[in-house]
Amino acid sequence: MRKFFTLLVLALIALTPAMAVEPDELLDDPAMEERAREISKQLRCVVCQSQSIDDSNAPLAKDMRLLVRERLLKGDSDDQVIAFLVERYGDYILLKPPVQSNTIFLWAAPIIIFLLAGVMAVLYLLRMRRLDDEMAD
Amino acid sequence: MGRLLFIAPLVVFLLLGAYFAIGLTRDPSHIPSALIDKPLPAFDLPAIEGYDRGLSSNDLGGKIALINFFGSWCVSCVIEHPVLMEIAAKEDVLLVGIDWKDKPGDGARWLERRGDPYALIGDDADGRTALDFGITGAPETFIIDRNGRIRYRYQGPITEDVWRDIINPLLGQLKRDGGGDA
Numbered sequence: 001m002r003k004f005f006t007l008l009v010l011a012l013i014a015l016t017p018a019m020a021v022e023p024d025e026l027l028d029d030p031a032m033e034e035r036a037r038e039i040s041k042q043l044r045c046v047v048c049q050s051q052s053i054d055d056s057n058a059p060l061a062k063d064m065r066l067l068v069r070e071r072l073l074k075g076d077s078d079d080q081v082i083a084f085l086v087e088r089y090g091d092y093i094l095l096k097p098p099v100q101s102n103t104i105f106l107w108a109a110p111i112i113i114f115l116l117a118g119v120m121a122v123l124y125l126l127r128m129r130r131l132d133d134e135m136a137d
Numbered sequence: 138m139g140r141l142l143f144i145a146p147l148v149v150f151l152l153l154g155a156y157f158a159i160g161l162t163r164d165p166s167h168i169p170s171a172l173i174d175k176p177l178p179a180f181d182l183p184a185i186e187g188y189d190r191g192l193s194s195n196d197l198g199g200k201i202a203l204i205n206f207f208g209s210w211c212v213s214c215v216i217e218h219p220v221l222m223e224i225a226a227k228e229d230v231l232l233v234g235i236d237w238k239d240k241p242g243d244g245a246r247w248l249e250r251r252g253d254p255y256a257l258i259g260d261d262a263d264g265r266t267a268l269d270f271g272i273t274g275a276p277e278t279f280i281i282d283r284n285g286r287i288r289y290r291y292q293g294p295i296t297e298d299v300w301r302d303i304i305n306p307l308l309g310q311l312k313r314d315g316g317g318d319a
Contacts (some may be wrong), residue, residue: 049166
């Protein structure tokens with residue numbers, strides 16, 4: 001039993017995401033640091049593309065984290081910082097694609113598929129009931 | 138109608154399969170640059186160790202230019218280096234380099250050992266200028282036209298094939314477009 005708990009704890013430790021942010025990057029102001037972390041989580045590391053720059057240990061991600069903090073210190077709003085990077089790297093830098101003309105299908109697809117499936121399910125059920133009625137007759 | 142519904146999942150599966158199969162043939166690390174047709178970002182970089190001059194965005198002076206990001210730590214830069222030497226020796230284009238995130242002296246030593254193909258070199262030790270260019274890795278090469286606009290970005294080493302099939306034809310086109318000096 002004890003062994004089981006040890007294993008469980010070890011497994012949970014292994015599951016906690018590794019922090020890539022290094023102590024020397026941290027801002028003195030905790031509120032601003034929190035904003036920097038939130039922004040970093042939304043930005044894609046262009047080297048290891050399924051990670052955010054907050055998660056990535058790539059040197060380029062570190063440079064971007066420093067840039068984010070530098071812009072915040074200069075008084076940029078969160079949106080301005082993100083726009084600054086989008087200007088240079090394109091929408092690709094955003095982990096969450098923005099809703100715009102070339103991504104509308106991406107965003108609308110789940111709803112369209114859900115509605116289509118719903119219509120088909122209703123049609124199917126109606127037909128089943130009709131068959132049942134015919135059998136009962 | 139009944140049969141059509143029956144084969145619908147198969148059709149959807151095949152369509153999705155084809156879509157993803159095409160996706161798999163594309164290299165996800167090749168991201169289109171957001172800076173195409175935009176003006177060159179302004180920069181003013183110091184010289185690397187042992188060099189007198191650095192590189193600034195004004196140094197291109199209305200010439201068609203190649204800006205090549207390299208580093209002594211960059212493995213694929215070794216692959217393209219002989220091609221860059223050839224270009225510098227034989228071709229009519231301004232080739233400048235940006236030494237990206239190198240320790241002081243490393244870039245200069247690397248060039249001393251292998252040869253220096255660049256007309257001018259800037260030292261981007263902290264990598265800030267690279268971020269302005271939207272760099273994703275080294276080597277990366279930008280083609281700049283006479284109006285100082287970025288016309289093309291190539292990610293990865295310039296091999297002889299890349300030079301012959303992509304870069305050189307584009308340079309030829311830019312030269313023919315004329316405008317300004319020759």
